[in-house]
Amino acid sequence: WSAQVNDLNEQLKILPKLCLLSAGFITYLASQSEDKRLSYMNKWKQLLNVDEKFDIRKFLSTESEQLVWKSQGLPSDELSMENAMVILRSQLCPFLVDPSSRATDWLKTHLKDKKVEVINQQDNNFTTQLELAVRFGKTLIVQEVDGVEPVLYPILRKDLASQGPRHVVQIGEKIIDYNPDFRIYLTTRNPTPELLPDMEAIVNEVNFTTTRAGLTGQ
Numbered sequence: 392w393s394a395q396v397n398d399l400n401e402q403l404k405i406l407p408k409l410c411l412l413s414a415g416f417i418t419y420l421a422s423q424s425e426d427k428r429l430s431y432m433n434k435w436k437q438l439l440n441v442d443e444k445f446d447i448r449k450f451l452s453t454e455s456e457q458l459v460w461k462s463q464g465l466p467s468d469e470l471s472m473e474n475a476m477v478i479l480r481s482q483l484c485p486f487l488v489d490p491s492s493r494a495t496d497w498l499k500t501h502l503k504d505k506k507v508e509v510i511n512q513q514d515n516n517f518t519t520q521l522e523l524a525v526r527f528g529k530t531l532i533v534q535e536v537d538g539v540e541p542v543l544y545p546i547l548r549k550d551l552a553s554q555g556p557r558h559v560v561q562i563g564e565k566i567i568d569y570n571p572d573f574r575i576y577l578t579t580r581n582p583t584p585e586l587l588p589d590m591e592a593i594v595n596e597v598n599f600t601t602t603r604a605g606l607t608g609q
Contacts, residue, residue: 408439409450416447421477422488422596425470452476465497474597478576484547486536486586486594487578494599495578498532505530505574512536521546522562528572536577539590546575547593 412435420428436443448457448469460475461467471494478485478498489495499509506529510520513535524531525546539547542563551558551569558569582600 405441408441409445412436412439412441412445413447413451416473417477417481417595421474421481422598424598424600428473448472448476451480460497460501463497463500464493465501466493471599474599477595477597481595481597483593483595485576486584486596487576487599488582488584488596489578489599490580490582491599491601492578492580494597495532495534498576498578502530502532507532509534512540518542518563522565522567524575525560525562525573526568526570528570530574530576532576532578534578536579537581537584539577539586539594543575544590544593547590 412432415435416428416432420431423431432447433443435441436445452472452475457472457475460472465471465475474487474494475497478487487494487498499507506527508520508524508529509532510517511534514520517533517540521531521542523529533543544550545561549560551560552566553559558571559566560569561567577594584596586594586596
């Protein structure tokens with residue numbers, strides 16, 4: 392018991408550092424390639440005096456979760472596993488750069504038990520579908536997002552206003568009730584999307600572009 396208590400105390404001492412590493416990874420590295428992720432993580436571990444064996448996947452997800460993701464069609468390479476972890480942990484709207492569409496297909500399967508709507512940003516009824524999803528707390532997957540429509544900005548920034556006990560958000564010319572269960576995910580097959588700086592600040596770009604290392608992992 393004494394040894395276990397000492398071990399737990401040691402883990403508690405470094406827990407803030409591990410949380411900082413994980414937050415940095417989710418916030419800044421999801422858009423990067425595998426080699427850049429590894430390079431930055433190694434530098435950060437040295438700066439924080441964290442064991443180089445620290446595995447962020449084991450810290451932010453369990454083996455059983457990863458097995459479920461694989462069974463749902465997610466590629467088994469390290470990049471895809473890290474990306475799934477980011478998508479499900481990020482506080483900002485995930486923006487999936489997914490040339491093969493495999494990650495998008497996985498996301499649809501993973502969220503199938505929720506009220507999921509899948510639409511293209513170019514659809515004629517896009518704004519109407521968006522309004523309904525926000526009002527009724529649906530989960531929205533928006534595909535083919537090469538450039539983010541202005542109508543999405545207030546939602547992605549969470550520009551909410553209070554009206555009594557309710558929260559509302561402006562969508563186009565309308566003021567819509569905002570359901571806290573609403574979730575939105577953006578995806579593109581374009582491997583090099585051009586996001587404006589103000590958009591980069593309100594979405595979390597998640598890079599699924601396949602590399603040689605990723606193909607080996609799959």
